[in-house]
Amino acid sequence: MNKISNNHELQPTRYVPVIGLEVHVELKTESKMFCSCSTQYFGKAPNSHVCPVCLGLPGALPVPNRIAIESCIKIALALNCKINEFSKFDRKNYFYPDLSKGYQISQYDLPFGYGGFIELKNKKRIGITRVHMEEDTGKLSHLELRDGKASLIDFNRSGVPLVEIVTEPDFEDALEVKEYLQKLQQIVRYLDVSNADMEKGEMRLEPNISLRESSAKGLPKYKVEVKNINSFKFVEKAIEYEVKRHQTILDEGGTPAQETRGWDENKQRTFSQRIKEDAHDYRYFPEPDIPPIITLADQLSTLNSSMPELPDAKLERFQKEFDLPYYDSEILTRDKAIADFFEEAVTVGKDHSISPKQISNIVINKKTDISSTLPAELIKNILDEKKILALDEGELESAIAQVLIENIKAVEDYQNGKEGVIMFLLGQTIKKLGKKVDTELVREQLKKELKG
Amino acid sequence: MSLHTLSLTEALKKLEQKEISSVELTEAYLERIKELEPRLNAFVTVTPEEALRNAADADRKRAEGISLPLLGIPLSIKDNFSTSGIRTTASSKVLDDYIPPFDATVVRRLKEAGMVLLGKTNMDAWAHGSSTETSDYGASKNPWNTAHLPGGSSGGAAASVAADQTVAAIGSETAGSIRQPASWCGVVGLKPTYGRVSRYGVVAMGSSLDSPGPITKRVEDSALLLQVLAGQDPMDATSSPTEVPNYLKNLKKDIQGLKIGISDDYFEGVHEEVKASVEEAIKTLEKLGATIKKIKLFHPKYAIAVYTILQRAEVSSNLARLDGIRYGNDRSYFGEEAKRRIMLGTYTLSAGYYDQYYNKALKVRTVIIEDFKKAFQDVDVIVGPTAPTTALPIGASEGQSMFGELADVLVEPSSIAGLSGINIPVGFSKAGLPIGMQIIGPQFAEELILKVAYNYEQENPLYLKKPKIGSSA
Incomplete structure (x- = not known):
């Protein structure tokens, strides 16, 4: 059997x-x-x-x-x-x-x-x-x-x-x-x-x-x-x-x-x-x-020269020209519109020292909606985030110091184990800074100061 | 003065000089149609209301100072040309109540040129035949003797011109369907080069052969009509971009030095009286300054074989759209001849037979085209009888499945080569039936063959002779 x-x-x-x-x-x-x-x-x-x-x-x-x-x-x-x-x-x-x-x-x-x-x-x-x-x-x-x-x-x-x-x-x-x-x-x-x-x-x-x-x-x-x-x-x-x-x-x-x-x-x-x-x-x-x-030979050559770059060629070029892994290149070239978007973003990004791989990461991971975003906008967003990171350290320290002085009660509460109060202090600090900042960075700094 | 005997050129002149109105002219023809139709049956559909409306419109336009090439001219149109809002049957009951929603390009051009539509003329059903005896609306009669056939397939068209039921007619030829009835009815019939006149809207017979053209009382009338009909049509991919000359410009020039080719094979088996008349006509052309040269062409019998295969194959496919779903009557309404052609065409296209028949016919067609090309290196035109006999008696086509091919043996070679050709009356038999001669030219030589025909017509103005139309036998 x-x-x-x-x-x-x-x-x-x-x-x-x-x-x-x-x-x-x-x-x-x-x-x-x-x-x-x-x-x-x-x-x-x-x-x-x-x-x-x-x-x-x-x-x-x-x-x-x-x-x-x-x-x-x-x-x-x-x-x-x-x-x-x-x-x-x-x-x-x-x-x-x-x-x-x-x-x-x-x-x-x-x-x-x-x-x-x-x-x-x-x-x-x-x-x-x-x-x-x-x-x-x-x-x-x-x-x-x-x-x-x-x-x-x-x-x-x-x-x-x-x-x-x-x-x-x-x-x-x-x-x-x-x-x-x-x-x-x-x-x-x-x-x-x-x-x-x-x-x-x-x-x-x-x-x-x-x-x-x-x-x-x-x-x-x-x-x-x-x-x-x-x-x-x-x-x-x-x-x-x-x-x-x-x-x-x-x-x-x-x-x-x-x-x-x-x-x-x-x-x-x-x-x-x-x-x-x-x-x-x-x-x-x-x-x-x-x-x-x-179809005469010259008509055929006109047609030939009007052919766009095809997926295989584009995939290969993306790997070579932009130094991207196969994985990224394959995803980016699946749809010509995305590939075109990516390339345009790369061109804009070049002037701001943003690498093709950085752009690729964002386009692939964040699934950028190319119908509502312009390549230049994408680059601007990346730059904005970078600006936040470049927040002046002294400015941050002095803002935190002021907040801690103004809110002694909250500082005490925190030190007595009411850790949730950090959210209040965070809010006050951001308000004091008066601009869009990387919240995580501020929180880390705040923690450091509170512990110190 | 009887208005209905006017040629197109004469009628135009009288209209232009306001001696007559289009309404008067149209009424005269409608009257004539009414009087003779019981004896001739040249029309499937007469359109008096349309005609009088067109005529009144033309008169108004002329009063406003508008000038058009055919303004106010009453014409008959063969019933295989689609006419918007007017039933188009191709003389088959399958299309008994089919009213096209569009005009054939030929019809559109004629309307734009100002014509008055008198009606749709009878034909062999689907243009299958050379007698009009395959028409589901009864055969038409020859105006010269109503016991005889007018020929076909544009038999109604030729009869309507010969009987003065219209100023002129529009017909179509696949192989002989303009020239042969024109010959039997004693009128002028011009088959233009394939591609010279648009086929758009003409119920297709042999798509690679169909050529619309005029049937007229006089040669000049044909030139005038061709001027309106000819030219490339964006709706017909096979229509030619070749420039259209002014067909009237050189029409009346002489034919000194013209080289005419004659092939003995085209006189073989031709009725003695026909032969004698055509030979006489050739002498007339010689007298007018032409030189005659004997040439050797492929025997016309090869053309019959090629034509029969190509045309039947195309027919079998072209008629497939009449599948009984959309045009009122179903396929059982097809007549014997259509059924025979569909079956033969279907057979020759079938797997295993295609190479043996269709493909071989295409090759022989090329050989025939080359044969004519070679001939036209030595001569300007080729002349010969249009048909082997004068009009045959009614009933002659019955039981003769190859009747058309035998009646058209002398026109089929030039048709399958896509050449231009024209029939002109050259005499009458003892029995009083007309005899026609054809002048064949190379492709796009309409200007030349019209000139030759005109020169002959001036010498022998047979259009002056009119049939006495008696009661049907």
Whole structure:
């Protein structure tokens, strides 16, 4: 008995998870991908941000959004991708009520970016297969009405620009996936091309998961896709759940079904949504309404030079330039706004001989609210505190001496063991000094005098 | 004087000189439409109220001293152009009660130029055909003989011009849909270069081919209309930034030294009477100072194969939006021809067939484009018959799934190459049906082909001959 159970315990090592990711990032352009409707649809009245183009009315034509294309190429560049100088849009044909034209304008064989990678902390590289541009669909809501069920379509989201980032099946556990996602989110935020807010659906994750025997080569012959995950925590849980589920099925000699599953946060498990028998035939063909997109070398170099410093580079620079530990640099560079705030404070602080490490300590420990504080204000606060420390010793001594003389009764009480009375004397001293002082310093001095 | 026989140029002149008002002109055409529609069925929707309102507005503007290129000119527009507030069916019951909330760019430009909209003309449903027999609103009739077809898909448009139901018409051509009905109805039909005129708001057929253009009584009218229609449109990414010339500037200059190319393959299988008329017309052009040169082009049959595949594939995708959820009638309202095209297009785009069909067709298309380019190094324009026959009798397209391709065999190569082309009437058959000749130019050579057409028209003013429209057979 014991032996069998042991065997079972050991079995996880028999399999290696093979995980790939598809991530959709919604760009924060002002207008939609192919029309001039506003992208600020969140929380707006249904079908109030629509026009003939995003409604797919007969005859309406798509005109691509240049800013969106540039944003997509920037993401590709940030992910170390090669750029297709000759790129194009394609039609992905399928029926769904939320798809206004009966096809989605996407990219098939010539995506803007391909062949890149993201490096994890442990130096492992996750391969980026492709970075391509497409349009979002409308949104369906299913209602139970008095006279039956109804499905309503809101096309406000139809045509909002999406960038899809597809990885190689390079992940081996949920933690790698989580780190990759945090990094990807950080990069698109650094590029200022997306808010990548998971709750608003601005970043959508679809891991595909399978297990292979650790001794086997190549990819397993099945793949399970998990959809509708709206937090990094859930993606971690869903992957862990799936890995265990597959393991159990494989141990019992079966093969997990090729399917799409969803994550149920309440029940803490995945559930089957759709069995995929064959790959869907989307009948891709080049979008005849949009001429090919040619990115010339000089346009590319302009884009390249407009790229901000990316998180990895900034992290390294902070350590070197400001002589900060990795810990500090990592926290400071998580959010570009904080990093910028820090750097500006360092510049101001330099004139007052305040070190980057001092500033870093305050920003990290006191969790400075960068939205309400200016870097210069932060430095002023540090200086003010320093001023207090520089309180003249003679001034303090004479103030204390005077207070002690004026309050003999209190001094006696203190010396008779009523130590609480020190608070009264402290107050009197501070009042006498007539300015903001370091209370602790005064208290210590007062104690000394009282004892003396 | 009957107002409805006026050409666009003549009508404009009379309006400008205040000899007539736009309301008078419009009323004359509305009357004519009312009188002939039972016999011709050229319109899906007539818009008398809109027309009279437009006309009164135009007259007021003119009284105020405002001058616009088409101020007060009544026009008919093919029913695949979106017209804000006016139903647009593309002659399919699927869109029976679809009222677009926006104007096609062509319509917007015409409105801004001061046109009066008489109505929306009948066509093959979704522009699928060369006869108007696939229209869900019944076939239109040829004004020269109402037992015959007007051609298509802009059949209603061509018939409305030939029958003087309008000053001029706006049609659209994917491959032949302007030139072929113009030929069968004995009027001028200009298919501009792909990208010259915006497609925005035109119910899409073959997106990489669709070219809106004018159908008119006289060549000068086409030049005038093209002036209003042509130009880049920020709403159509495939519209061309190529500068728009003044199409009237050189229109009346001679064609001394013009090099005309003729390919024997374009006369092969062409009806004797058509052949004879076109050959006669070529002699006229020679007489006007042109030189004729025999050229060798790819046989038109290759173009048919390429066209059929590309167009069906695009159709299958373009019609997918009519999914039965939003436009009133569901997919069961699609006619036989639309269903056939959707199925064929879906098949050729399917996994495993894409390379064999669509991709291969794209490659052959490039070869055909190059073939024309090469030809245009030696000649300025290419001329030939527009259609192999004169107008066929009603019912001819029934059961002929490739009817359109056979009727359009001579126009498809230039369409898939995105070239400019124009049909002009060059004669009549013994049965009294019109014969047309096409003049094909390189891309953006509208100015040149209009000039050639104008020169011919001056020599042989067939527009003077009007059909006697009898009761339908």
